[in-house]
Amino acid sequence: MSPTSHASAAASPWRTLLPVFAACAAIGLQAGVALPLVPLALERRGVDKLTIGIVAAAWAVGMLSTAPYIPRLAARLGAVPFIIAAVVSGSMLTVAYTLTDSVAAWFVLTFLHGVVGGVPWVVSEIWMNVVVEEKRRGRVMAVYAILVALGLALGPFLLQVVGVYGPRPFLTCAALALLVAVPLLPYWKTAPRIEHHADSNYLQVVAAAPLAMLAGFACGLGEQVAFSFLPVYAVGAGVAAETGALWLSTFVIGNVILQWPIGWMADHFDRRGVLAGCTLASMALVLLLAAVPAQSLAVIAVIGLWGGLSFSIYPVGLALLGQRFGGGDIARANTAFSMLYILGGLIGRPLAGAAMDAVGDPGLGWTLAVFYAIAGIAALLAFHRGR
Known part of the structure; x- marks a missing residue:
C-alpha cells in the first residue's frame, strides 16, 4: 500500500x-x-x-x-x-x-x-x-x-x-x-x-463492565449536581449570582481544555489508571472547594480543574465500554451507560440538597467526594488487578 x-x-x-x-x-x-x-x-x-x-x-x-x-x-x-x-x-x-x-x-x-x-x-x-x-x-x-x-x-x-x-x-x-x-x-x-442481540440484557452488560458503568453513574451524579447546585453554592458563599453563573461557565471551559490531553492519555496508558486519576483528583478538588475563599482567583482554578477532570470520567468510561464490547452488545452497553448517567443525577441531586440543608454549603463537596471516591477506589483496584 x-x-x-x-x-x-x-x-x-x-x-x-x-x-x-x-x-x-x-x-x-x-x-x-x-x-x-x-x-x-x-x-x-x-x-x-x-x-x-x-x-x-x-x-x-x-x-x-x-x-x-x-x-x-x-x-x-x-x-x-x-x-x-x-x-x-x-x-x-x-x-x-x-x-x-x-x-x-x-x-x-x-x-x-x-x-x-x-x-x-x-x-x-x-x-x-x-x-x-x-x-x-x-x-x-x-x-x-x-x-x-x-x-x-x-x-x-x-x-x-x-x-x-x-x-x-x-x-x-x-x-x-x-x-x-x-x-x-x-x-x-x-x-x-x-446490531441488536435479542438475547442480551442490561443486567448482563452492567455485570460484564462494572467499572465503566460505575464511571457513568459517578460522572452523571457529579455533573448534574454541579449544574444544579454550583450557582446556589456560590451565592451561599457570598458571591453575586452573576458571578455564580460564571463559575458554571468555568466548570464547562475546564472540560474543553482538558478533554484532549486526557483522551490522549486514555489511548496511551491503561484506561483504568486514567479513570482512577480523574475520579480521585475530582474527589480532592470538591473537598478543596470549601477550603478556598470564594472571592479569590484560586476558586476559579479549582472549579476549572474539577470541571475538566470530572467531565473526563464520561469519555474514559465510554472508551472502556467500547474496549469491552462489540457487535450488537455495544448498543445495549451504551444505552445502559447513558441510563446510569441519568440515574446518577436523579439520586445525586436530592442527596446533595439534603446534605447542604443539614450541614451547610460544604455538604455539596462531601456528597460528591463520597461517590468520586467509590469510583476511584474501584478503578484503582481494577488497575492493580489488571497489572
Whole structure:
C-alpha cells in the first residue's frame, strides 16, 4: 500500500465520524439553550421550587422509561432515520410549550421530551463506538465531549440575544433541534449499521463492565449536581449570582481544555489508571472547594480543574465500554451507560440538597467526594488487578 493509501485509511475513521461530531455539537448547543428555559419560566410565574424540580425531573424519567428500547429501534429503523424522527418530534414538543401555561401540561411535555431526547444522544454514542478504531477510542470520545461542552457553553450566550422569557427562546430551541438533523441527512442510508442481540440484557452488560458503568453513574451524579447546585453554592458563599453563573461557565471551559490531553492519555496508558486519576483528583478538588475563599482567583482554578477532570470520567468510561464490547452488545452497553448517567443525577441531586440543608454549603463537596471516591477506589483496584 502506498503512503497516500495509508494516509487515506488512517483518515477514513475520522471522516466517518464527522457527521455525528457535527450533530453532537448541535445537540450540545440545543441543550445549552433548552436547560434553563422551563425552570426560569415556571419561577417567573411564581411556581414553587418543589414543583419546578418535579417538572425538571420528568425528562430523566421519560428517558429512563424508554431507553431500553433504543437499540432495538435503531437496528430496525437505521441510525439516521431514528435520530431525525426523534429531533423532529422534540422540535414539535418544544413549540407546544408556547401554546399552554398549564404546569401539568408542561410536566407531560417534559416527560415526552425525555422519551425522544435520549435518542440522538444514545444513538450517536453507539455510532462512534461502532466506527472508531481501538487505538483512537479515547481521543474520539474526548472530541465528542469537547463538542457537546462547547455547545452547552454557547447556549447561554445565545439566550442573551433571544431572551429567556416568552415564545421566542422556545421557538429558537425548536429550530436548533432541527439543526441536529442537517449533517446526518446525506448519511440516511450509509450510516453504520447498528446490531441488536435479542438475547442480551442490561443486567448482563452492567455485570460484564462494572467499572465503566460505575464511571457513568459517578460522572452523571457529579455533573448534574454541579449544574444544579454550583450557582446556589456560590451565592451561599457570598458571591453575586452573576458571578455564580460564571463559575458554571468555568466548570464547562475546564472540560474543553482538558478533554484532549486526557483522551490522549486514555489511548496511551491503561484506561483504568486514567479513570482512577480523574475520579480521585475530582474527589480532592470538591473537598478543596470549601477550603478556598470564594472571592479569590484560586476558586476559579479549582472549579476549572474539577470541571475538566470530572467531565473526563464520561469519555474514559465510554472508551472502556467500547474496549469491552462489540457487535450488537455495544448498543445495549451504551444505552445502559447513558441510563446510569441519568440515574446518577436523579439520586445525586436530592442527596446533595439534603446534605447542604443539614450541614451547610460544604455538604455539596462531601456528597460528591463520597461517590468520586467509590469510583476511584474501584478503578484503582481494577488497575492493580489488571497489572
